[in-house]
Amino acid sequence: MVQTIFSQTSYEIPLTQKAVTFAKTHGPHTIETAWPVTQPKDLKPGEVLVRVVYTGVCHTDLHAWLGDWPLENKLPLVGGHEGSGYVAFIGPPLAGAEPSTLKVGDAVGIKWLADSCLHCEECNKGYESSCAKAQNSGFSIDGSFQQWAVSYAAHLTPLPAGFPLEAAAPILCAGVTVYKAIKEAALLSGEVVVIPGAGGGLGHLAVQYAKAMGYRVIAIDSGAEKEKLLASYGVTDFIDYMKGDVVKAVNDLTGGVGAHAAIVVASGAQAYEQALQYLRPHGALICVGMPPNGDIKANVFWTVVKSHRIIGSYVGNRQDAIEALDIAAAGKVHTTFTIEDLSALPSVFERMKALTLNGRIVLDCQ
Incomplete structure (x- = not known):
């Protein structure tokens, strides 16, 4: 032992x-x-x-x-x-x-x-x-x-007093990274955030931080196990990207107007291409996942007309780390x-x- x-x-x-x-x-x-x-x-x-x-x-x-x-x-x-x-x-x-x-x-x-x-x-x-x-x-x-x-x-x-070290470890990168990314979207309470890659190491934390911050979450991933995991965090809107048209599914869930933000933590380039199609005007694409040799192909005309924001979000700063850990230690986020x-x-x-x-x-x- x-x-x-x-x-x-x-x-x-x-x-x-x-x-x-x-x-x-x-x-x-x-x-x-x-x-x-x-x-x-x-x-x-x-x-x-x-x-x-x-x-x-x-x-x-x-x-x-x-x-x-x-x-x-x-x-x-x-x-x-x-x-x-x-x-x-x-x-x-x-x-x-x-x-x-x-x-x-x-x-x-x-x-x-x-x-x-x-x-x-x-x-x-x-x-x-x-x-x-x-x-x-x-x-x-x-x-x-x-x-x-x-x-x-x-x-x-x-680390917050009494917070288990094993639970703190994933917050120190995955948690801080997604918490910072959500802050970069500059959303209002109740607005819609889509999280491609929601069932992964970053994604399952992003879902919880987004909910703790008062946003409506649409989770994108694949497989019954990940859907079950996300449901345990209170996610009711789940899209399986292997089973249909992701863009249509997001638009259907938002009454045809699209999402306010997409926090892309998935490591596939397709998730970025889809996000630009389901964002509503003034929506924000927050880039976190880094597919090798991936490019973002944004149509300049529609980016301008829809006033889309395309933002790269790296890791958080020292204060972001403290805030992310405090939220988790308060029981609002569970790894x-x-x-x-x-x-x-x-x-x-x-x-x-x-x-x-x-x-x-x-x-x-x-």
């Missing part, structure tokens, strides 16, 4: 640990049992050593392994960016900065955005993820598919997840590629 790790005021930090790595794009994963642990004396200013207890698995982790984005990640790589755990050691403060308010033993979350300069225009406007100096967990730096991860004091997110061992990651990726996962997989790093 795995011994549960609890918050402590000090940690005995080992020299080696368990981690999952890959050394080349789409290459084999290695289940490391003696991967080096960064020692406290080696932490750079602003860095924090985190004892990772759980980590979610995101579609972005799959993209990093497949190498199908027009960006290069570091190699070899420890992926993962939905880590929840405890502060184990705090490095020296950055020059001229106040010491971190974090304490050893604090429950924290590791997010996709690991670090940014916090001084440029983008950072000052709350767009830290667009910072030219941004670092990303599990992409440009090693992430949370390990037991002891190095992250950054300025961007670690404090549907299955816990598996860290060593199951290669299998999780294969199931993710086959589109057979419902909800989220959370890996136990203990």
Whole structure:
């Protein structure tokens, strides 16, 4: 039986640990049992050593392994960016900065955005993820598919008191990402939001955040299991994209006028093409899912005449993360997840590629 790790005021930090790595794009994963642990004396200013207890698995982790984005990640790589755990050691403060308010033993979350300069225009406007100096967990730096991860004091997110670490992990990327995307749509209470990919890791959270924020949700996905899952969240309008004309179905459900917004978390390009056809005038297409080599083909005339808004939404900022976690901790959003061992990651990726996962997989790093 795995011994549960609890918050402590000090940690005995080992020299080696368990981690999952890959050394080349789409290459084999290695289940490391003696991967080096960064020692406290080696932490750079602003860095924090985190004892990772759980980590979610995101579609972005799959993209990093497949190498199908027009960006290069570091190699070899420890992926993962939905880590929840405890502060184990705090490095020296950055020059001229106040010491971190974090304490050893604090429950924290590791997010996709690991670090940014916090001084440029983008950072000052709350767009830290667009910072030219941004670092990303599990992409440009090693992430949370390990037991002891190095992250950054300025961007670690404090977890709400008493919120289970396993439930917090998926919120740290999937939850924050969809919460931010819904905010970008700038909707009014009662307006209609369509969520293609609603039964997936991002989608099942997007549905709940949208409902918690007072919007009417139309969910698009396929299969009886996903329909049942979404019904458990109170979704009554479900469209199976494999069984008919999606555009017609949305228009029928909205009395022929279309939706106010589409939050596309699906990873297929067709979902974007359909969304532009069922949005009503002044509707917003919020782009979240990133199909490889996907393009949005928008007719300029109708985009202008209908005053459609096409908005790319990356991950949320530090405040978005706090808000998303608070909503979940209040019981308004529940992550549907299955816990598996860290060593199951290669299998999780294969199931993710086959589109057979419902909800989220959370890996136990203990």
